[in-house]
Amino acid sequence: MQRHQVTIKEIAQELGISISTVSRALQNNPRIGLRTREQVWKVAKQLHYVPNPAAIFLKKNRTFTIGVLLPHLQEEFFSMAISGIEDVALQKGYNVVISQSRDKFEREENAIKSFRNSRVDGVIASVATETTNYSHFKELENLGTPLVFFDRVPRNLEANKVRCSITEGAFEAVEFLINRGITKIALLNGPSNFEVSDERLNGYLMAIKKFKLQTSPSYIKSTDLSKEDSICKMEELLALKVPPEAILTFNDYLALYAMQVCKQKGIVPNKDISFVSFANLPMTIYLDNPPLASVEQFAYNMGVKATELLMSIIENPSEEMPPHQEIILGTKLIIH
């Protein structure tokens, strides 16, 4: 197993020159004569020479690999984001290693530890629902590994963040419902430890206030994004004395879970109760009755921006970690 790999040493022997000459020729160092350089390149091609990244790592202390931690690859939002990440990373010559937390704290910790051990040059992360303690991330950064959070960014934590203007999106979404004459609007939100949940809540409350509608704590539900919890909270909403006429959900999946609850109870979604959601996932195109509208979050673009930010930090020549940055992208309400 594992056949022999060609090294610069062999190229040097083949040509009867020294390895450093080969090394420099391969880097197109102008100090090497054109003829030698061409010969070296020719032999390298012939022998299918490929530089050994481990050796380069030892010298440069760079693996040209970034780690990506996300909850579930199966969520279309994340698989789209990965595409953005991959496109930028590959183009810059970096490999991408992926790990799923499955929304478990322990898996997340292990993934980060594994990234540390394998000496990735940087990490992009979207945190698990279970996570409330961020010391594993802090430690990573303290050890000198640049870290960028995206979408599910932790609240109250100084860090590099790429997220989108959820608050505005939520406001627009509620406004859209109000324009359709709906006044009793509930919010089926995500975990309360996510900043992205707060923002939905804030946008929701801003719109309620601005348009002088009413709401109540019983109209505002947090979920852990699981199917079970979503169904449970939706049932609570339906059991209220004055059930809502419309529901704004944390994402498309929650809307679909909630709509299934409605159907089971003989309530027709988007007729008896209107749904508006976040994410605008491509899968909704397969649905006969998707949410009325969804706040597009441009997952691919978010992946791109997060990676660009990470790259700029990694390639920062200074010794010090640059100050944390926060990039906020726009959203867009897509009406179906």
Added chain:
Amino acid sequence: MQRHQVTIKEIAQELGISISTVSRALQNNPRIGLRTREQVWKVAKQLHYVPNPAAIFLKKNRTFTIGVLLPHLQEEFFSMAISGIEDVALQKGYNVVISQSRDKFEREENAIKSFRNSRVDGVIASVATETTNYSHFKELENLGTPLVFFDRVPRNLEANKVRCSITEGAFEAVEFLINRGITKIALLNGPSNFEVSDERLNGYLMAIKKFKLQTSPSYIKSTDLSKEDSICKMEELLALKVPPEAILTFNDYLALYAMQVCKQKGIVPNKDISFVSFANLPMTIYLDNPPLASVEQFAYNMGVKATELLMSIIENPSEEMPPHQEIILGTKLIIH
């Protein structure tokens, strides 16, 4: 950037012993006295020592990384398979680097090249629709990197393969339709360069023959799995003088595309025309009107088996590449 990492050298200095003693102590070499060993471990913990994988690579010629090449992470089948791959790999101490071909030959070639360059210990691949030339895979194997294909395995290529008994699945699916009294059954298949397409065709033909039904070349369509092509081929089916009463599709997505074509033409799916598909993706639970049945392919399990096979080859102590293996998993028709 990139803070200093602890090495065995520092542990040695700290304790005033030599680095080789530290190295051995860390490997629990019995030749090292128990007291020294314990001290070394203690200091290593304190300093958060983690061995440098690149250095180990140079010695052992192993990266403890596997490359996974697949068409689209957004397809639920593949994101589920990845989970199986990840679970096995992590448990065995391997990292997973992922690359998407997006069904483009060129991207696939580049991904394989990148895997070669980064010296992954092995590769798991599912080939792109565009691919008809497999020399990049062959070259990888010739260079000594173990390779396992899964699901979309190339035809007429000696290789390690993990796939499922599609032929039987297709047979069952057609049988299911026949039992419902349907006789005019068409096949909306995948690319003809996939073995998995052939198998669907074979199972289909076997059932047609066994139950003495009729079919014709115009009932059998190949697609490249894209939305456009699927719609086009479906329209051809509907335009036939004797349109089919039921359609067996390559996967769930194709069924959904085809059902959309029907709806546009006022044909009610699963009433006017019945649909049965492959994959049984979780997303179909969100649909009001999913295919009548779908052949479950156990994606997660396929990922697990592929990784186990790869691991067994990687960890094979012999110098020679072991003979190619083919693992065939069962399928199950799931009725919705």
Added chain:
DNA sequence: CTGTTAGCGCGTTCAC
């Protein structure tokens, strides 16, 4: 313009 040499972090003889 090119060769020599040291060293990145680690495992591994070979000595003692």
Added chain:
DNA sequence: GTGAACGCGCTAACAG
């Protein structure tokens, strides 16, 4: 039981 020294493949500082 422990240490010194070499080498994995490569780059870079130092010679010439």
